[in-house]
Amino acid sequence: METNIIAxxxxxLDPEYVKTGRLKEESDIYSLGVVLFEIMCxxxxxxxxxNEGGLVAIARKxxxxxxxxxxxxxxxxxxxxxxxxxxxxxxxDSLDTFSKIxxxxxxxxxxxxxxxxxxIRELEKAYSFQVSNYFLRIALHKIYFFYLYF
Numbered sequence: 460m461e462t463n464i465i466a467x468x469x470x471x472l473d474p475e476y477v478k479t480g481r482l483k484e485e486s487d488i489y490s491l492g493v494v495l496f497e498i499m500c501x502x503x504x505x506x507x508x509x510n511e512g513g514l515v516a517i518a519r520k521x522x523x524x525x526x527x528x529x530x531x532x533x534x535x536x537x538x539x540x541x542x543x544x545x546x547x548x549x550x551x552d553s554l555d556t557f558s559k560i561x562x563x564x565x566x567x568x569x570x571x572x573x574x575x576x577x578x579i580r581e582l583e584k585a586y587s588f589q590v591s592n593y594f595l596r597i598a599l600h601k602i603y604f605f606y607l608y609f
Contacts (some may be wrong), residue, residue, distance in 0.1 A: 470504040470513045475569050485569035488578065492564025499558065501532025515565055522562045527554075553588035556581055 465477055471493050473486035493504050496518040504514040521527045535549045560581035566572045573581075 468505070470515065473569065474567055481569075483569055484575065485572045488564050488572045488575065489566075489569075491578065492561050492572075495557065495561035495564065499527075499532065499535075499554075499561070500530050501534060519562070519565060522558060527558055550589045550591075553585045556585040556588060560585070 465472070465480065467490075471490040473482075473489040476482050476486045476489075493515060496514055497504055500514060500518070502508065502514070506514070509517060517530060518527075521530050531549070531554075560573065560578055563571075563573050564578065
């Protein structure tokens with residue numbers, strides 16, 4: 460679909476859509492990438508702590524520099540049962556997989572962005588790493604408990 464009237468919240472808008480007026484499925488993929496980074500950071504993309512480039516510019520830079528942990532919501536690494544994390548912390552393989560697909564979603568051009576099925580596959584993989592880590596911790600805890608008491 461093509462339009463001369465660009466609509467949407469600036470930080471979520473596909474840069475190619477803004478330039479050309481061409482709205483495609485890949486435009487939604489870009490917005491999803493923004494949301495994925497919001498989840499990792501625990502802040503909205505237009506939060507006042509982000510500069511004019513917003514979360515996208517910071518997330519891209521941190522991903523490219525290998526410094527993503529600087530912007531990750533600190534609650535994700537705490538060992539706290541009241542937080543939604545399955546194991547009280549973030550599995551590194553899960554984080555790597557999640558952040559890599561989020562980064563790919565933010566490609567400047569629509570043609571370079573992944574299709575939704577690839578995004579779903581990678582998010583499922585990230586989830587499986589997290590869940591596997593959870594079950595491994597339970598298994599190790601049970602072994603330790605058995606060792607102590609039997």
